[in-house]
Amino acid sequence: MTDPAPPPVDGSLAAGVAVIRRVLPTLPDSPGVYRMLDAAGDALYVGKAKNLKRRVPSYSRPALLPLRLQRMVSRTASLEVVTTASEAEALLLESNLIKQLKPRYNILLRDDKSFPYILITGDHDWPRIVKHRGARKRAGEYFGPFASAGAVNETLGHLERAFLLRSCSDSVFANRARPCLMYQIKRCSAPCVGRIDQKDYAALVAEARAFLTGASQRIQDGLVARMEAAAEALDFETAAHCRDRLKAMARITARQEVNLPRLGNADVIGLHQAGGQTCVQVFLFRAGQNFGNRAFYPSHPPEAPAEEVLAAFLGQFYARYEPPPEILLSHPAAQPEVLAEALGLRAGRKVRLGRPERGDKRRLVAHAETNAREALGRRLAETTAHKKLLAQLAEKLGMAAPPARIEVYDNSHVQGRHAGGAMIVAGPEGFEKAHYRTFSIKDPGAAGDDFAMMAEVMRRRFSRVLKEDPDRQRGHWPDLVLIDGGKGQLSTVLKALDELGIAVAPEGPLAVAAIAKGPDRNAGRETFHLPGRAPFTLPERDPVLYLLQRLRDEAHRFAIGTHRAKRGKALTGSPLDSVPGIGARRKRALLNHFGSAREVAAASIDDLAGIEGISRALAERLHNHFHGGD
Structure with a gap:
């Protein structure tokens, strides 16, 4: 900072x-x-x-x-x-x-990744249980947040075994003719084909809701009674079914390392400072169960005191998530009364900030603080090693100082289709994924031509940075540009930068290098090309080589992922998507009536105009789109 x-x-x-x-x-x-x-x-x-x-x-x-x-x-x-x-x-x-x-001189919470939830839907007669991330717009009940997708997936698996609720989409549910694999492995009650009636399914949904809101012991006690009654009646199949459900519930309540049933809904936050940096560990407890933890590393001046960092963190963290009724802290926060009042306004109820000194709650806070200290220690060690690598990289490439921002570029396409470029960014603290960018190739003549694609990406990227940060004061300029390619790609990039009036090393501050794959594309035998220097290689076990390979591979991964996403979208698209005035609702109405885009294309103007939401003018436009009319 x-x-x-x-x-x-x-x-x-x-x-x-x-x-x-x-x-x-x-x-x-x-x-x-x-x-x-x-x-x-x-x-x-x-x-x-x-x-x-x-x-x-x-x-x-x-x-x-x-x-x-x-x-x-x-x-x-x-x-x-x-x-x-x-x-x-x-x-x-x-x-x-x-x-x-994100002002430059404020303490900033940099990790803005959302937390996942478990959702029991409320917009269908047969509710489903699913993982949810993002805006909570869909009708239903949300349980969480969970610290990671892994924690949600593990809990969901146990919940499916315990309560046998469906997880399939509504369209799959409506079109099933026989039970799916989830029923066979005892993770669904198969309501889609009538293996359970709506009353019994609603009872399972109610039990799942009660379990997730803290009534786990009551639900388990009820199942134990049913299991024992079934065993006494010699109904061993039902007894075994209850036993399996109890095992799944036990795994949910026992899988956490730290649990405190009396805690209810609370967040436990531990903070540790060292080396001018801070780690904040957040443990999420809901209904007394530990839903996991996540580490955050706020950006701040080295001299910022813990109470100011913690207050800024709490304000920004709970700007996105609803605060629980109780927040347990390892350190005092600046202006705690004002902070508690502000969080209460956001939550619509009282929020208590506590700093326990003894008992079980103190044990939880100490556990969070220990995790923060250990995580920060690992991060400082990794950062120190990474900074040494960057210094060695600068020496190998003849740079005056270690690069603070590295941009790596790669292209991806299949025979010119769905062509795109990708840029990844790395710095002293590793990959900066918030700054990754993709470029859809706009020039039809460039698609399929790696050199033309790279030239377009360079022109677009650096034309924008020239406009947004002409004085190089806002941190948008890279110190080093790496290209996945050889001498030809390097020449293309240098020409594009020269056309924009951007000087590269040694005449200017911007260093540019290309990484060409070795013979037979063998990792470890890459050749490096720099302006004004003969191509060179690095020893196979050189740590700088590993760093450059990792940067190149991350750019390749991101470019391939972007290309696959574009290709997948095209494969699942519809000819109706390109018709002006046809949005999701009208497209659904047309497909529901005609059955397919082909039948829509063959329909007459009168037939099209007969669909709800399709005016006569829009019907004519739609007909002309498929038949080449004006």
């Missing part, structure tokens, strides 16, 4: 101070959020205040500010203010703006 730029000169700092001082007379005596913006209008910093008139003037006294904030003030070209009704609302708005704008 630290700004690598040199300390600001007096003139730029004075200009930033003048901008802030011009705004001071207009500031209200009320809570709100302020934004420092640079000359391009990008947010440098977002802050909140209980009293804007008292808080913002501190930035107009640079002698009292740390060097990092002096740099921020020196780049400030304007200041925007939004008032709120309370300090808690200001905190919520601040967290939302930080997540949205």
Whole structure:
């Protein structure tokens, strides 16, 4: 998070101070959020205040500010203010703006991957149980969040064995003529073919809901009673069925390393700082069961204290997820009362922030803190080793300094079809997947021509970065560009960059290299091509070679994945997708009536106009699309 730029000169700092001082007379005596913006209008910093008139003037006294904030003030070209009704609302708005704008001088939660849930659907007569990730728009009940897809999949497997709920899609359910494999392996009750009536299936759904909301012991006790009654009645098949369900439930409740049934719904958060970095471990407990944990590494200045990092993390983390009733912390957070009030506003109920000192809850917090310490230790070790590798890479390629941003490019197509390019990004902390990009080849003449495709990708990528970051101040420029290819691809890239007026090493700051596969495409025998240098190879066991292979392979994986996604979409597409005015609803109506796109194409204008939602004008347009009319 630290700004690598040199300390600001007096003139730029004075200009930033003048901008802030011009705004001071207009500031209200009320809570709100302020934004420092640079000359391009990008947010440098977002802050909140209980009293804007008292808080913002501190930035107009640079002698009292740390060097990092002096740099921020020196780049400030304007200041925007939004008032709120309370300090808690200001905190919520601040967290939302930080997540949205990602200002350079704020503490940032960088891992924005969503948590998965278990969903019992509510929009079908026979509910299904599925894994869900993303917006919670579908009707039904959501249980979670879970820390990982693996935790969800494992729990789902046990739930299917315990409650025999269907997991198939509604279309598969509607078209089954006999039970599927899930019924044969005792993970579904086969409601699709009437092996269970709706009343009994609804009872299974109710039991699953109760189990997931904390009534597991009651459900298990009921099954034990039914098993014993069946055994006494010599109905051993039913008894065995109950026994198998009990085993599956026991695996769910016993699989976690840490459980606390009395805890209910809570998040346990442990924090550890070392080497100017922070790891925050979040353990998710729902109905007293541990749904897994995830590590986060917020971006912040090395000197940021734990209470500020934790408060910023909580604000941004719960800007996306509903806070549970209780959050247990290993460290105190800055302004805990305001934070708890803000989280309560978001949840629509009271949220308690606790820092237990003894008992079972303290044991859970200590466990989370231990995990944070160990995870940060591993990360620091990996980062140190990776930085050494980058320094060695710079030496091998003749760079003046280790690269802070590496961009690797590759293309993928099959005989010119579904052609696309891909860019992956790596830095001192590994792959930066949030910055990955794909390029659909737009020039029909370039598809299938690797050189023309690479030239188009280079022109589009660097034309954009020239427009968005002409002064190379926003971190969008790479230090090193790697190309999956040989001398021909390198020449193509150099020509495209030259046409854009971008100088490459040794004349300019941008280093470019191409990685050509060895004879018979053998890994370990790659040849490297750089401008103005003879091709060279690296020793087979050189760590730098492994690094370059890993970068190249990641770009190849991403390019292939992008190509396959495009090809799969084309295979499952419909001729109706290309007709203007035909969206998902109208396409469904047409296919439901005519049965196929071929029958739609053969239909008359009158037949088309008879479909609900299809006007006469749209019917004529649709008919002309398939028959070449004007």
